[in-house]
Amino acid sequence: MRKTKQNLCDAWAKHSITLFVAISLNILVFQAPVKAAPSSPNIILILADDMGIGDIKAINSASKIPTPNLDKMISDGMYFTDAHSNSSVCTPTRYGIVTGRYAWRSSLKKGVLQSKSSHLIDLNRMTVASMLKQKGYNTGVVGKWHLGLDWEDSNDWSKPFTGGPNELGFNYFYGISASLDMDPYAYLLNNKATQNTTSTIAINPWPAFWRGGDVAPDFKMDEVMDSINGHALSFIRNHVDSAPNQPFFLYLPFTGPHTPHIVPPRFKDKSEAGARGDLMYQCDWTVGNVIKLLDSLQISENTVVFFTADNGAHSKTYRQTGHTPHSNLKGQKADIYEAGHRVPLVVKWPGKIEKGVTSDETVVTTDFMATIAAIARYQLPNNAGEDSYSILPVLMNRSYSKPLREASIHHSFDGTFAIRKGDWKLTVDNMGSGGFSNPKVKAGPGTLYNLSNDISEKKDMYSSDSAKVAELRILLKKYKDEGRSTPLNRNDWLLPVGTAKPLAKTNYWKLKRTPSSIQVVLSSNSKYVVQLLTLKGQKIVSLSGEGRVINLSTQNLTMGLHLLQVEINGQTYTKRVLIQGKG
Numbered sequence: 075m076r077k078t079k080q081n082l083c084d085a086w087a088k089h090s091i092t093l094f095v096a097i098s099l100n101i102l103v104f105q106a107p108v109k110a111a112p113s114s115p116n117i118i119l120i121l122a123d124d125m126g127i128g129d130i131k132a133i134n135s136a137s138k139i140p141t142p143n144l145d146k147m148i149s150d151g152m153y154f155t156d157a158h159s160n161s162s163v164c165t166p167t168r169y170g171i172v173t174g175r176y177a178w179r180s181s182l183k184k185g186v187l188q189s190k191s192s193h194l195i196d197l198n199r200m201t202v203a204s205m206l207k208q209k210g211y212n213t214g215v216v217g218k219w220h221l222g223l224d225w226e227d228s229n230d231w232s233k234p235f236t237g238g239p240n241e242l243g244f245n246y247f248y249g250i251s252a253s254l255d256m257d258p259y260a261y262l263l264n265n266k267a268t269q270n271t272t273s274t275i276a277i278n279p280w281p282a283f284w285r286g287g288d289v290a291p292d293f294k295m296d297e298v299m300d301s302i303n304g305h306a307l308s309f310i311r312n313h314v315d316s317a318p319n320q321p322f323f324l325y326l327p328f329t330g331p332h333t334p335h336i337v338p339p340r341f342k343d344k345s346e347a348g349a350r351g352d353l354m355y356q357c358d359w360t361v362g363n364v365i366k367l368l369d370s371l372q373i374s375e376n377t378v379v380f381f382t383a384d385n386g387a388h389s390k391t392y393r394q395t396g397h398t399p400h401s402n403l404k405g406q407k408a409d410i411y412e413a414g415h416r417v418p419l420v421v422k423w424p425g426k427i428e429k430g431v432t433s434d435e436t437v438v439t440t441d442f443m444a445t446i447a448a449i450a451r452y453q454l455p456n457n458a459g460e461d462s463y464s465i466l467p468v469l470m471n472r473s474y475s476k477p478l479r480e481a482s483i484h485h486s487f488d489g490t491f492a493i494r495k496g497d498w499k500l501t502v503d504n505m506g507s508g509g510f511s512n513p514k515v516k517a518g519p520g521t522l523y524n525l526s527n528d529i530s531e532k533k534d535m536y537s538s539d540s541a542k543v544a545e546l547r548i549l550l551k552k553y554k555d556e557g558r559s560t561p562l563n564r565n566d567w568l569l570p571v572g573t574a575k576p577l578a579k580t581n582y583w584k585l586k587r588t589p590s591s592i593q594v595v596l597s598s599n600s601k602y603v604v605q606l607l608t609l610k611g612q613k614i615v616s617l618s619g620e621g622r623v624i625n626l627s628t629q630n631l632t633m634g635l636h637l638l639q640v641e642i643n644g645q646t647y648t649k650r651v652l653i654q655g656k657g
């Protein structure tokens with residue numbers, strides 16, 4: 075029987091009456107066994123397609139797209155300001171997410187897979203899904219695959235395929251084979267199309283771009299995100315109905331806001347950023363549906379939700395609208411520049427991860443593998459997740475050697491490499507974008523930027539800091555040569571999963587937030603000075619006095635990241651906070 079909200083209310087009402095009677099009569103009552111939650115948490119990994127950090131209103135107040143659900147997820151969870159996709163395009167990033175290994179170590183050295191490409195991930199390689207299956211998880215993927223399929227007959231989409239999600243650890247697959255602008259335009263279920271393609275469609279112009287190809291009668295471009303939404307919710311509901319004691323993993327790669335930019339009529343003009351903005355709005359709506367379902371099934375507290383993107387936005391799709399999906403970052407999708415690979419990352423786990431906090435740790439999409447292994451308490455062997463660092467210590471606010479990653483490698487559409495270590499980013503053997511921005515290729519040894527004071531990559535330091543260039547070149551070569559960028563015999567999983575340790579600096583004070591205020595609660599009556607500053611240190615609000623509870627109204631403040639400085643009895647503590655004030 076489906077466990078509806080009403081059933082749950084009824085169950086709770088009965089439970090309360092039993093408890094009341096037991097207490098009243100002061101007798102021992104043995105209650106009927108209650109369905110236990112799984113011992114390991116459920117895990118959902120939502121992946122947007124072609125999205126910049128500036129597409130989220132809470133991160134970029136100039137954004138022309140309302141994103142209320144992502145804004146809320148950020149205020150309810152942890153936001154990473156320095157997260158990167160392991161590539162600037164689709165397929166290689168997905169390879170990195172599913173395997174925890176840089177895709178340039180595979181046979182794909184540049185570009186993406188096409189409609190008829192065969193499977194990219196070695197079928198003997200451990201994936202995040204096959205690993206979780208060993209830990210008793212029900213594993214599903216709903217959405218865009220784009221990691222290759224071996225069609226029995228690549229001229230006949232009615233035939234089944236192998237080498238897909240089912241052979242890589244996923245019990246269930248519903249979605250499409252590659253990008254939504256590549257055929258076959260047909261829904262796939264496990265190893266076969268649900269309907270055969272019966273006609274062909276011609277190439278469509280931008281912004282609703284798609285390539286010409288074969289199409290199934292039930293396949294409508296503007297219905298695909300809704301179909302993904304429906305099947306994702308059904309996967310969760312069906313699982314909780316049929317196996318409430320078993321944990322599940324849902325990998326949920328959206329088809330949007332990638333092309334074609336086309337939405338159902340009810341989403342039209344919901345943004346001020348054209349068709350792409352409307353599609354991004356629909357993606358945000360879909361995130362909200364997942365979160366709301368978890369709440370209604372009462373499994374939110376036992377479910378970790380990750381949200382990120384596979385690469386940045388394509389400039390051709392937004393430049394007419396005045397929208398800034400990359401804020402002040404240089405470049406766009408496919409580039410080796412920051413806009414190609416710096417992506418949003420939000421993690422929500424109510425009661426476990428502290429709410430409304432941000433982390434400046436550099437993290438990479440390959441890190442999901444080790445992080446999820448650590449959450450499921452699985453020790454990764456040396457031949458899996460070779461480029462994956464567990465970010466669990468950051469999520470749980472436990473001690474770890476900082477920085478978390480020794481260094482990170484970026485990779486562009488044409489195979490240009492960059493390496494990032496601390497503040498420094500070195501791009502080698504190409505002084506162009508390596509992607510879609512001009513010039514794509516510019517002969518030269520490379521570029522060096524200090525991102526701490528030059529996030530927009532304007533001042534090339536290559537010729538003035540040869541020591542840094544040499545250090546980073548050696549490290550890049552080492553990572554390539556050794557086949558891994560993590561230490562051998564990792565024991566990331568040893569960290570117990572529990573409630574996040576309160577931030578050390580908040581031992582003396584805690585934050586309580588509402589949409590219109592921040593409340594600072596001190597552990598005891600103290601003399602205080604509480605200040606809200608911009609990230610550049612400009613003072614916005616300052617309050618001082620003596621007491622325990624300090625209320626800061628944020629109603630008239632600009633939305634975005636700010637610094638909260640709390641001085642208690644002469645000691646100062648600083649924390650980044652996200653203000654959800656006026657847009």
Ligand SMILES: [Ca+2]
Pocket residue numbers: 123124163164332384385
């Ligand atoms: Ca993409």
